[in-house]
Amino acid sequence: MTFDRISWPRRTDRITIRPATTADLPAVFAVRSLPDVAEWMPDLPTSYDEWLLHLGRSGAVDRMLVMEVDGSVIGDLYVHVEDAWTQAEVKAAGKDAQAEIGWCLSPDHQGKGYATEAMVELVRICFEDLGVRRLTANAFADNAPSLRVMDRLGMTREAHSRADSLHRDHGWIDGVTYALLREDWTG
Amino acid sequence: MSETTPAPRPRPFEPVAWPVRTKRLLIRPVTPDDFGRLYEIRAIPEVTQWLTGRPASYQDYVERYGTPERLTSTLVIELGATIIGDLFLGVETPYSQVEVRDRADGSQAAIGWLIDPAYVGQGYATEAAAEMLRICFEDLGLRRVVAGAFADNAASLRVMAKIGMRIEGRTVRGSLHRDLGWVDGVEAAVLAEEWRAKPR
Numbered sequence: 001m002t003f004d005r006i007s008w009p010r011r012t013d014r015i016t017i018r019p020a021t022t023a024d025l026p027a028v029f030a031v032r033s034l035p036d037v038a039e040w041m042p043d044l045p046t047s048y049d050e051w052l053l054h055l056g057r058s059g060a061v062d063r064m065l066v067m068e069v070d071g072s073v074i075g076d077l078y079v080h081v082e083d084a085w086t087q088a089e090v091k092a093a094g095k096d097a098q099a100e101i102g103w104c105l106s107p108d109h110q111g112k113g114y115a116t117e118a119m120v121e122l123v124r125i126c127f128e129d130l131g132v133r134r135l136t137a138n139a140f141a142d143n144a145p146s147l148r149v150m151d152r153l154g155m156t157r158e159a160h161s162r163a164d165s166l167h168r169d170h171g172w173i174d175g176v177t178y179a180l181l182r183e184d185w186t187g
Numbered sequence: 188m189s190e191t192t193p194a195p196r197p198r199p200f201e202p203v204a205w206p207v208r209t210k211r212l213l214i215r216p217v218t219p220d221d222f223g224r225l226y227e228i229r230a231i232p233e234v235t236q237w238l239t240g241r242p243a244s245y246q247d248y249v250e251r252y253g254t255p256e257r258l259t260s261t262l263v264i265e266l267g268a269t270i271i272g273d274l275f276l277g278v279e280t281p282y283s284q285v286e287v288r289d290r291a292d293g294s295q296a297a298i299g300w301l302i303d304p305a306y307v308g309q310g311y312a313t314e315a316a317a318e319m320l321r322i323c324f325e326d327l328g329l330r331r332v333v334a335g336a337f338a339d340n341a342a343s344l345r346v347m348a349k350i351g352m353r354i355e356g357r358t359v360r361g362s363l364h365r366d367l368g369w370v371d372g373v374e375a376a377v378l379a380e381e382w383r384a385k386p387r
Contacts, residue, residue: 043285054285085335085372086363088240088251094363133369134361138282159356163378164331166283166291172330175282181360 002063002081006129009068012121015114020064020076025052027073028066031106040143041104044168067105067118074114075105077122081130098134099126103149110145116152123153127182134181140165141174150178154186196293199259199278203326206265209318212311217261217273222249224270225263228303237340238301241365264302264315271306274319275299281331295331296323300346307342317350324379331378337362338371347375351385 009018020028029048031037038044045051055061065077079099086094101122105115126132137155139146150157155178165175206215217225226248228234235241242248252261262274276298283291298319302312323329334352336343347354352375362372 041284084361084363087238087365089365090363097363098361156359158358158361159374161355161374161376162353164281164295164355164376166281166287168284168286177356179358179361 002079002130003065006125010121010125012117014069015074015118015121016068017065017077017118017121017125018068020061020066024066024073025055025061028064028076028104031073031075032104034107036107037104039169040140040146065122067103067114069109069114074109075103075118077118078102078104079122079126079130081132084134096130097132098136099130099132100136100138101126102137103146115145115149119149119153123180123185124187127185132182134179137178139176139178140167141176142170147176147178153180154184155180156184196278197259199276199293199327200262202328203322207318207322209314211266212271212315212318213265214262214274214315214318214322215265217258217263219249219253219258221263221270221273222253225252225273228270228272228301231304233304234301237337237343262319264311266306266311271311272300272302272315274315276319276323278327278329294329295333296327296329298323298332298334300343312342312346313349316346320350320377320382324382329379331376332382333374333376335372335374337364338373339367344373344375350377351382352377353381 003019009016029045029051032041033045035044063078063080065079066073067075067077079101081096081099084094084097101119103115103119123135126135135155137150141160157176158179159177161175163172163174165173167173200216206213226242226245229242229248240251242251260275260277262276263270264272264274276296278293278296280292281295298316300312300316320332323332334347338357354373355376356374358372360369360371362370364370
């Protein structure tokens, strides 16, 4: 598994980052099941048991890290190492060459720079420890706080796709993709 | 954040009345009888310069393009009695939140095209690709069509522009080319409503 190669936990000034364990999942669910949080997230879980099943089945639990402040889980981070697009003959060189990253922060802790602080560390983990050459992050174009974090990480908006993403309440709306290459990363 | 994509549709081309005719061309789903001629085209190095795969042999071609998934997403272009190229039309599911996945399922297509170099420069790619958009929007009832290309594939970008696709994204050194290394890619798209509003 991706995270096995790294020594945990990682610490920033205020935050401890480590892979999620079963014991963290109730706290993560408590955040994810808030409608305001789920507005821009892939799902709005209503039943803890169903959410657990979905996490296991989709493999998402293996890509989840938690952010801890003063011993409490304040949100989760997401890392999905994937193959880059390549022509068929050079496929091997694109294996695990990039990662998609994301985050989800409890509303009680928003507005204090925690998402940026944790994501700066996650970018470092991806480039230095996981050895990927490129990072991507996707968001609904109207998710302004998320876009601000991407900007602060030094990511560049590479795509703005018109009405490409279906939202449960807003219908078909625009999505954006940001990216950052290791060679452009200033650390 | 990514979610798993549903399995490919078994018979995506079924709603279309084949063959489809344009002013000069005939378009129809591929059959294994076409493989000899299609390999002949793909064996020309300049054809595969910007394409995903460069088959090393006829056997390699059949292994890559004879799969059920490929057979249900490939069309051939005929001019008179001659196959002059092929088309890719893959129905796919765009991103959606989980609760509305059913509404997104199979609502988009990715398209691509290639023409035998002996027949380029006469607008055949544009004619075929434009017809593919009509098939996607009118016959298949899709809501969005996308196409990707290496940024330096000028011919492909010209076709995209001519058929009314907008460039929505440019990935920086995100795509690995067999000879050129990591290079830029472009993503183009057109919505059904945009296509309908465009004079033809």
